[in-house]
Amino acid sequence: MQQTETCRTDIPQMLEIADVVQEGKGQKSFFFRHSIASKPGQFIMAWLPSVDEKPMAISYHNKKEFAFTSQSIGIFTNALDKLKKGNKLGIRGPYGNSFSTKPNACVVAGGVGLSSVSIYGARSMEHLIYRKRFKNMMITTDDGSFGRKGFTTDALDEVLSRNKKIKIVYTCGPEIMMKKIFEICQKHKVELEASLERYMACGFGICGKCMINDKICCIDGPIFNSKQLNQMSDFGNFARLKSGRKVTIKEYHSTH
Amino acid sequence: MLQTKLCKIKLKNPTILASGILGVTKESVDRIGKRGAGAVTLKSLCHEERAGNSNPTMFSYDGIFLNAVGLPGQGIDSAMKDFARLDNLSLPVIGSIYGYRIGQFGEVAKKMASLKPAVIEVDISCPHMDYGKPYYADPELTAKVTKIVKLNSGKIPVSIKLSPNVYDIKEIAHAAEKAGADAITAINTTSGMVIDIDAGKPILDNKIGGVSGPALKPIAVRCVYEIYETVKIPIIGTGGITYGKDAIEMTMAGATGIGIGTAIYYRGNDVFRKVCGEIMQWMKKNKMKNLDEIRGIAHKR
Ligand SMILES: Cc1cc2nc3c(=O)[nH]c(=O)nc-3n(C[C@H](O)[C@H](O)[C@H](O)COP(=O)(O)OP(=O)(O)OC[C@H]3O[C@@H](n4cnc5c(N)ncnc54)[C@H](O)[C@@H]3O)c2cc1C
Ligand SMILES: Cc1cc2nc3c(=O)[nH]c(=O)nc-3n(C[C@H](O)[C@H](O)[C@H](O)COP(=O)(O)O)c2cc1C
Numbered sequence: 001m002q003q004t005e006t007c008r009t010d011i012p013q014m015l016e017i018a019d020v021v022q023e024g025k026g027q028k029s030f031f032f033r034h035s036i037a038s039k040p041g042q043f044i045m046a047w048l049p050s051v052d053e054k055p056m057a058i059s060y061h062n063k064k065e066f067a068f069t070s071q072s073i074g075i076f077t078n079a080l081d082k083l084k085k086g087n088k089l090g091i092r093g094p095y096g097n098s099f100s101t102k103p104n105a106c107v108v109a110g111g112v113g114l115s116s117v118s119i120y121g122a123r124s125m126e127h128l129i130y131r132k133r134f135k136n137m138m139i140t141t142d143d144g145s146f147g148r149k150g151f152t153t154d155a156l157d158e159v160l161s162r163n164k165k166i167k168i169v170y171t172c173g174p175e176i177m178m179k180k181i182f183e184i185c186q187k188h189k190v191e192l193e194a195s196l197e198r199y200m201a202c203g204f205g206i207c208g209k210c211m212i213n214d215k216i217c218c219i220d221g222p223i224f225n226s227k228q229l230n231q232m233s234d235f236g237n238f239a240r241l242k243s244g245r246k247v248t249i250k251e252y253h254s255t256h
Numbered sequence: 257m258l259q260t261k262l263c264k265i266k267l268k269n270p271t272i273l274a275s276g277i278l279g280v281t282k283e284s285v286d287r288i289g290k291r292g293a294g295a296v297t298l299k300s301l302c303h304e305e306r307a308g309n310s311n312p313t314m315f316s317y318d319g320i321f322l323n324a325v326g327l328p329g330q331g332i333d334s335a336m337k338d339f340a341r342l343d344n345l346s347l348p349v350i351g352s353i354y355g356y357r358i359g360q361f362g363e364v365a366k367k368m369a370s371l372k373p374a375v376i377e378v379d380i381s382c383p384h385m386d387y388g389k390p391y392y393a394d395p396e397l398t399a400k401v402t403k404i405v406k407l408n409s410g411k412i413p414v415s416i417k418l419s420p421n422v423y424d425i426k427e428i429a430h431a432a433e434k435a436g437a438d439a440i441t442a443i444n445t446t447s448g449m450v451i452d453i454d455a456g457k458p459i460l461d462n463k464i465g466g467v468s469g470p471a472l473k474p475i476a477v478r479c480v481y482e483i484y485e486t487v488k489i490p491i492i493g494t495g496g497i498t499y500g501k502d503a504i505e506m507t508m509a510g511a512t513g514i515g516i517g518t519a520i521y522y523r524g525n526d527v528f529r530k531v532c533g534e535i536m537q538w539m540k541k542n543k544m545k546n547l548d549e550i551r552g553i554a555h556k557r
Pocket of ligand 1: 076
């Protein structure tokens with residue numbers, strides 16, 4: 001027993017990018033011919049030497065390959081955007097817990113990092129991703145350039161009022177959106193699992209900055225259920241910066 | 257059975273969360289308390305907010321753990337609002353501080369003291385600013401830092417945290433004791449590097465980092481052994497403690513407190529309860545009632 005505990009290894013392994021797929025504006029999926037034992041909702045840490053190492057949700061995996069999908073928003077993700085097939089990235093993981101994958105589910109997603117979708121919102125059509133990979137999905141865009149105009153949250157409220165068979169909602173995306181989804185699910189008494197993001201450095205529960213109240217986001221999460229979310233006063237309200245200073249979610253997203 | 261007194265502070269057991277492993281938030285103190293720790297050390301704080309280094313900042317393999325987080329922290333002023341006070345939490349809290357310049361150690365100590373931690377621990381392993389050498393590597397500098405922190409801490413006991421990266425750790429420990437330190441924490445990480453041969457680059461963005469975990473244990477045991485021979489003040493033995501047997505070994509070298517950091521990575525937040533259980537099992541088997549019976553016995557001829 002002692003042997004296995006201290007043999008634990010978490011070191012980046014340099015893997016060649018087997019494929020790059022442009023998904024939407026500024027959004028690319030990077031594929032690796034490498035098996036990874038992951039469950040839906042888990043993430044990896046991707047290291048681009050001399051740039052940085054950041055968390056990315058696993059967006060696709062089968063027995064032989066996996067992928068993550070990055071949205072360019074800053075130094076690291078812009079550097080990823082320039083990578084080509086044949087370039088290498090250091091990968092470690094998978095980390096975190098996973099979605100429960102129960103039947104009669106509705107999935108609400110915004111932005112990127114989604115693994116399976118049924119209501120999906122983006123700013124406008126050119127930001128939409130995975131449109132071909134998923135059938136049977138309701139799409140909303142903030143500007144109405146594709147699908148239904150408006151927010152995923154309005155669509156969900158309507159769907160839950162109409163379809164009483166839905167037992168659980170899975171969501172990932174901007175926290176403000178997820179907070180609203182949480183409120184809608186509470187109203188309809190439907191179970192929710194949400195994937196939360198916090199500043200993560202280690203991914204394995206040591207650095208302590210990703211704490212959401214008494215939960216360590218990277219190991220207890222990133223997926224939390226209604227019961228847990230209900231007890232998290234930080235959810236939708238506060239997050240910690242890289243320094244560990246607690247700020248409002250709004251400031252958190254505008255600071256880096 | 258495991259009750260321990262450290263600088264007159266009663267601990268329900270000798271295990272103490274080491275600085276820099278969680279310990280960023282108030283909630284993490286309670287969390288670790290619930291998992292059986294005797295005390296918790298907060299992540300080191302200085303006079304200003306610091307984001308720290310870019311990633312990779314830590315990784316591990318083969319019982320070797322490397323980190324170069326670069327002392328990120330919200331800064332003492334922000335922490336004063338965040339924590340409000342440290343004497344009303346579920347267990348004793350040790351406030352870890354540092355500064356760049358000697359004067360800043362005093363400034364931060366004073367503010368930390370106002371939060372009323374059980375002990376103030378001084379991380380003297382930060383990069384030097386005033387002098388050519390790091391504070392931990394020179395007995396005179398160690399004494400200077402110790403004096404200024406003591407001067408600003410009132411009645412709160414002060415522990416000086418030493419680095420193994422020195423020629424003679426005994427003279428550093430002696431200097432700290434002579435300057436008024438109430439305890440010694442030993443040790444911080446030892447410096448190291450790992451290069452990824454496929455990337456052709458050191459993995460840590462900072463290139464050089466600190467080695468902790470099982471790989472550090474023999475170095476830590478040696479340091480604590482040497483310090484115990486030199487000073488009378490209690491030692492918080494830290495470095496690679498992962499199992500009950502490691503804690504017993506550290507106690508035999510002379511430690512009173514048992515610092516545990518990286519083992520959380522290997523055995524989870526419950527490591528404190530696990531280690532305590534293993535120590536008690538060993539004590540029962542060897543018909544012992546108190547850890548005092550074995551403290552420092554490795555020194556007897
Ligand atoms: C569990 C998890 C899964 C994620 N999955 C994806 C994904 O699948 N696709 C994707 O595009 N992005 C994902 N992210 C977010 C991604 O890590 C950030 O977008 C990325 O780190 C931005 O780095 P940057 O240098 O490009 O931008 P910066 O300008 O440094 O940061 C922009 C914003 O990204 C966030 N961010 C930055 N660094 C981190 C960090 N180390 N940890 C968490 N958040 C950070 C902050 O909100 C910040 O305001 C995920 C984050 C987490 C925590
Ligand atoms: C990620 C990490 C961060 C650390 N940060 C600090 C710190 O801020 N201040 C400090 O005095 N020691 C810090 N340390 C050192 C530990 O407190 C401890 O002395 C060292 O890791 C050896 O103990 P261990 O093997 O039980 O981890 C850090 C160690 C690690 C692994």
